[in-house]
Amino acid sequence: MISLQGLTKRYGERLAVDGLSLALRPGTVTGFLGPNGAGKSTTMRMILGLDRPTAGVALIGGRPYHQIKNPLCTVGALLDARAVHPGRSGEAHLLALARSNGIGARRVGQVLETVGLGGAARKRAGTLSLGMSQRLGIAGALLGNPAVLIFDEPVNGLDPDGVRWVRHLMRELAAQGRTVFVSSHLMSEMQLTADHLVVIGKGRLLADAPLADVIDGGTLASVVVRSPYAGDLAGRLRAAGMAVRRVAENELEVTGAALDRVGDAAFDAGIRLHELSVRSASLEQAYQRLTADSVEFGAQTTGAEA
Ligand SMILES: Nc1ncnc2c1ncn2[C@@H]1O[C@H](COP(=O)(O)OP(=O)(O)OP(=O)(O)O)[C@@H](O)[C@H]1O
Numbered sequence: 001m002i003s004l005q006g007l008t009k010r011y012g013e014r015l016a017v018d019g020l021s022l023a024l025r026p027g028t029v030t031g032f033l034g035p036n037g038a039g040k041s042t043t044m045r046m047i048l049g050l051d052r053p054t055a056g057v058a059l060i061g062g063r064p065y066h067q068i069k070n071p072l073c074t075v076g077a078l079l080d081a082r083a084v085h086p087g088r089s090g091e092a093h094l095l096a097l098a099r100s101n102g103i104g105a106r107r108v109g110q111v112l113e114t115v116g117l118g119g120a121a122r123k124r125a126g127t128l129s130l131g132m133s134q135r136l137g138i139a140g141a142l143l144g145n146p147a148v149l150i151f152d153e154p155v156n157g158l159d160p161d162g163v164r165w166v167r168h169l170m171r172e173l174a175a176q177g178r179t180v181f182v183s184s185h186l187m188s189e190m191q192l193t194a195d196h197l198v199v200i201g202k203g204r205l206l207a208d209a210p211l212a213d214v215i216d217g218g219t220l221a222s223v224v225v226r227s228p229y230a231g232d233l234a235g236r237l238r239a240a241g242m243a244v245r246r247v248a249e250n251e252l253e254v255t256g257a258a259l260d261r262v263g264d265a266a267f268d269a270g271i272r273l274h275e276l277s278v279r280s281a282s283l284e285q286a287y288q289r290l291t292a293d294s295v296e297f298g299a300q301t302t303g304a305e306a
Contacts, residue, residue: 001026001179002047002148006056009042009203016042018203019056024181024196026147029174031194031211032183035291039203040183041079044152047181048077060148072101076141077150081133081157086126090117090136093125094143103144111139116165130157138169149173151182155189167193187284201291214286223254223262226275236269237262250274 002024009017017039024030034040045051047058049065057064060075068074084093094108112121115135120128128136134157141149151170155163170193174180184190190197190211197214199207207214227233230252234244242257242265254262263276 001061002150002181003059003062004043004047004056005059007043007046007053007058008055009039009046009051010054015203017046017053017200020200020203020205021056022198022205022208024179024198026179027174027177028195029170029180029182029193030196030198031190032181032198032200033187033190033287033291034183034200034206037202038200038291040200041152042203043200044077044079044150044181044183047150048075048079050079070101070103070144072097072103072144072146074144074146075148075150076144076146077152078134078137078141078154079150079152081130081137084125084133084136086124088125089122090125090128090139091121093136094139097140098143101144107143107145111142114142115139131159131162134158134162134166138166146178148179149181151180153183153185155184155186163189187287199287199290206290214290222279223257223259224251224275224277224279225254225262225266225273226251227266227271227273229271233266233269233271236271237265240265253279 004020004022007017007020008015020043032040032043042051046053047060047065060068065071065075091108091112094111095105098105098108112118115138117132117135117139120132125133125136134154138151138154141151155166158166167189170180170182174195182193194211197207197209197211198205199214225233228250230246230250234246234252237244237252237254237257242262243255245253247253259276259278263273266273
């Protein structure tokens with residue numbers, strides 16, 4: 001379990017992380033989202049004792065990182081897949097890590113197999129593709145069989161099979177009861193992988209909620225209703241205070257009302273329906289809403305919302 005209490009990092013004038021307080025739960029994949037420069041890497045680095053907080057604390061299992069003995073057995077992390085000596089083989093890299101954390105050499109072979117690098121174990125790290133380096137980084141994170149795992153952009157550089165493999169691995173690690181904290185820019189990927197989302201912008205917490213709540217709360221969730229009498233129905237729904245858009249001859253999109261209210265209004269008016277369904281917003285849409293004021297380096301939008 002990871003707990004952040006008022007976690008803050010200031011670089012000169014810049015507040016990179018601004019008073020984050022959170023608790024990340026075991027058995028859950030928590031997705032960590034935010035625009036470029038939002039403070040995700042800085043937060044992860046502070047949890048891992050690589051950056052010192054200006055204020056506040058980051059605790060893993062109730063302790064700050066530097067107080068954890070053999071830390072790889074408590075928390076595994078992949079921050080920068082290329083941060084491996086390029087002349088060393090993947091196997092030698094993992095053996096050194098294992099030795100420094102009191103982990104037996106046999107475990108190295110196991111994690112190399114788990115990440116599908118068994119055949120490339122003796123290759124020098126500098127000759128590995130980015131995707132293979134990511135796998136080696138993940139192997140390092142798994143080495144101590146830790147209860148907490150932190151991954152910064154783990155699918156970077158992976159092909160579609162690799163992306164699916166990482167997704168499956170994250171889900172499996174959470175199903176084993178571990179705390180999995182993973183940052184990504186790929187909203188669609190987070191939508192498939194995470195149970196819970198933490199969204200930050202300009203170092204501040206914007207959302208800390210189950211995936212479904214972030215999507216619904218952001219949004220755009222709407223009720224789609226098809227009827228041969230769509231024009232009449234639109235008038236009835238508007239009169240009842242709902243926002244209605246006619247998207248096709250027979251189809252309306254209703255926002256600001258739950259599905260059953262729309263159905264009841266149609267029934268009361270004696271209007272036949274051919275479809276009544278909820279169209280949930282994509283995480284991408286919810287995310288754009290949430291972070292609209294926090295994008296530091298984004299392109300200016302000039303036109304109407306797409
Ligand atoms: N060592 C440093 N010195 C000064 N400023 C820094 C340092 N590290 C990060 N920052 C600044 O802190 C802010 C947060 O950066 P951080 O890398 O944590 O964001 P991020 O959300 O991980 O971004 P990205 O998605 O682009 O990796 C940025 O404005 C960045 O420029």
